[in-house]
Amino acid sequence: xxxxxxxxxxxxxxxxxxxxxxxxxxxxxxxxxxxxxxxxxxxxxxxxxxxxxxxxxxxxxxxxxxxxxxxxxxxxxxxxxxxxxxxxxxxxxxxxxxxxxxxxxxxxxxxxxxxxxxxxxxxxxxxxxxxxxxxxxxx
Numbered sequence: 001x002x003x004x005x006x007x008x009x010x011x012x013x014x015x016x017x018x019x020x021x022x023x024x025x026x027x028x029x030x031x032x033x034x035x036x037x038x039x040x041x042x043x044x045x046x047x048x049x050x051x052x053x054x055x056x057x058x059x060x061x062x063x064x065x066x067x068x069x070x071x072x073x074x075x076x077x078x079x080x081x082x083x084x085x086x087x088x089x090x091x092x093x094x095x096x097x098x099x100x101x102x103x104x105x106x107x108x109x110x111x112x113x114x115x116x117x118x119x120x121x122x123x124x125x126x127x128x129x130x131x132x133x134x135x136x137x138x139x
Contacts, residue, residue, distance in 0.1 A: 013059045013108040024058065031132040032058045032110035035095075035102075040075025043131025047071075052138040053083065054129075059108035061087050063134065064127070072119070072126055077134065079127040080119055088127075090115065103127060 015023075020033050030036035045054070054064040054077075064079045072078035082088040086106060093102040093114065103112045112133045119126030 011107060015108075020058070025132070027132045028057050031130045032056075032105075032108075032112075035111040037113075038076070038130050038132050043076060045077045045131040045134055045136060046075065048077075048136065050136065050138050052136045054079075054134045054136055056105040056108060056110055056112070057133055057135045058110040059105060060135075061105050061107040063087055063105065063112065064129070066136075066139075070120060072128070074126070074128055076113060076128045077131055078119070079129065080121045080125060081123060082127065088112075103129065105133075 017033070021029055024032060027038060031038060049066075051066045053062055054066070055062050062083050065083045068079045068081050068083070070078055070080060089104040089106045089109070091102045091104060093100045100114045100116070103115050104110065105112060110133060111130075113127065113129040116126045116128060117124055
């Protein structure tokens with residue numbers, strides 16, 4: 001039965017904190033809703049090399065394709081680019097004494113991780129994403 005309390009406004013998913021807590025694991029909630037970071041090298045997808053599409057664990061928004069994933073050695077799944085640019089929002093993050101660019105799901109505003117300008121390939125970006133923020137839909 002669908003959750004009738006979930007609202008969608010301009011393609012945004014809006015839920016109460018109680019709903020998020022019910023639907024997400026404690027780690028998913030901490031990462032997606034409280035901007036926590038999982039310990040390096042501890043995430044489910046850090047060394048997963050299966051082909052597929054990574055979607056937001058909070059709302060199912062398509063975020064990254066496995067062919068954009070690479071081993072950066074940083075301890076979190078890394079991607080060179082999002083699957084669809086408009087599915088990712090970026091915000092200035094000056095927390096923890098660092099200046100970074102935070103990456104958010106454009107549909108539910110869930111915290112995914114950060115993007116850094118030290119990646120491979122033509123765009124030179126490294127999207128460093130928490131496994132807890134993702135679900136892999138294998139091909």
